[in-house]
Amino acid sequence: MTNMITSHNKILVVDDEPRMVQMIVMNLKLEGYEVSSAPDGYQALEKVTKEMPDLVLLDIMMPEMDGYETLKRIREVSSIPVIFLSVKAEEPDRVRGLDLGADDYITKPFSPRELVSRIKAVLRRMGAENAVKRTEVRVDDELLIDFDQRRVIVRGHEVRLRATEYRLLYQLVTNAGKLMSHETLLSRVWGPEYQDEDQYVRLYITYLRQKIEKDPKNPRYILSERGLGYRFVELAQNLKV
Numbered sequence: 437m438t439n440m441i442t443s444h445n446k447i448l449v450v451d452d453e454p455r456m457v458q459m460i461v462m463n464l465k466l467e468g469y470e471v472s473s474a475p476d477g478y479q480a481l482e483k484v485t486k487e488m489p490d491l492v493l494l495d496i497m498m499p500e501m502d503g504y505e506t507l508k509r510i511r512e513v514s515s516i517p518v519i520f521l522s523v524k525a526e527e528p529d530r531v532r533g534l535d536l537g538a539d540d541y542i543t544k545p546f547s548p549r550e551l552v553s554r555i556k557a558v559l560r561r562m563g564a565e566n567a568v569k570r571t572e573v574r575v576d577d578e579l580l581i582d583f584d585q586r587r588v589i590v591r592g593h594e595v596r597l598r599a600t601e602y603r604l605l606y607q608l609v610t611n612a613g614k615l616m617s618h619e620t621l622l623s624r625v626w627g628p629e630y631q632d633e634d635q636y637v638r639l640y641i642t643y644l645r646q647k648i649e650k651d652p653k654n655p656r657y658i659l660s661e662r663g664l665g666y667r668f669v670e671l672a673q674n675l676k677v
Contacts, residue, residue: 445559446487449473450480450506451495451521456544460493463548464555477506484510491555496522496533504536511537515599517558521546527635534639537598557627561603573609575671579648579657581609588648595647600625604640605648608658613670615661641666 447469451457457473464471472487474480476498484492492510496503507518520533525543533541539558542551573581580589583606588595597605603625608616618637622630630636645652659667 444470445491446470446472446489447555448480448483448487448489448492450475450477450492450498450503452476452498453495456495459548460551463552467552469555477501477503477509480506481509484514484516489516491517491519491559493519493521493551493555494538496520496524496529504532507533507536507538517562519554519558530635531639534636535643539600553629557629560627561625562599573671575609575657575669578650581605590648591650597647598643600640601643601647604637605644608666608668609671612668615665615667617665621665637666 447464449457449460449464449471450473451460452475457475461471461473472483472489474483478501480492480494483489494503494506498506503520503522507520510516510518517539518537519540519542520538521542521544522529522533523544530541539561540554542554571583573583575581578591581587582589586597586602588597588605604621607621607624618634619631621637622633625640626633626636641658642652645655645658648657649655657669659669661667
């Protein structure tokens with residue numbers, strides 16, 4: 437597997453605060469990244485298309501077109517990793533950002549070390565996509581997961597999973613019948629940098645249940661162990677992956 441974390445990774449910083457941009461650019465260049473910037477969402481969209489960066493750092497509170505709308509438009513043309521940067525620290529704001537397809541959400545103010553750590557973690561996750569074991573699992577008559585083709589068929593219809601949802605489902609299914617703690621899932625799916633981000637697991641479990649469960653409030657596949665973690669229903673012996 438080729439490691440995506442290299443000194444040539446291109447980062448696009450989108451923020452309307454010149455001092456913030458200057459600080460971020462300086463620190464990322466010291467880490468060996470190639471960095472460009474944009475002061476608003478419109479220029480960000482143009483640079484995403486022309487420069488094809490490896491990751492975007494995107495402020496939310498911007499004039500004319502905020503970060504939420506910018507991300508929506510980015511997702512129409514690209515699956516590039518996006519990390520939101522925002523002074524809005526409440527959980528509903530985080531949930532909204534992740535729900536729109538952001539790969540991470542960092543609250544201002546943050547330290548350069550934290551920012552670089554999160555960037556490396558996101559790029560590492562992207563690099564690990566090709567390392568997923570190739571196999572097909574027919575859980576039952578209503579759920580087929582083809583990890584080779586990255587397809588999930590629910591009751592005869594294909595559902596589309598985000599990259600993080602896919603990695604989470606892979607960890608659950610390949611450990612079917614076993615309890616997966618919040619800490620284990622955070623480490624394997626997001627990285628050790630996310631050990632205190634339990635809400636990420638809860639949020640993405642909710643996303644998965646909404647997509648694969650017939651009744652998300654009474655799940656039959658992804659089961660909760662209160663206060664401990666989650667367990668995917670045990671597979672038949674001939675379906676072990």
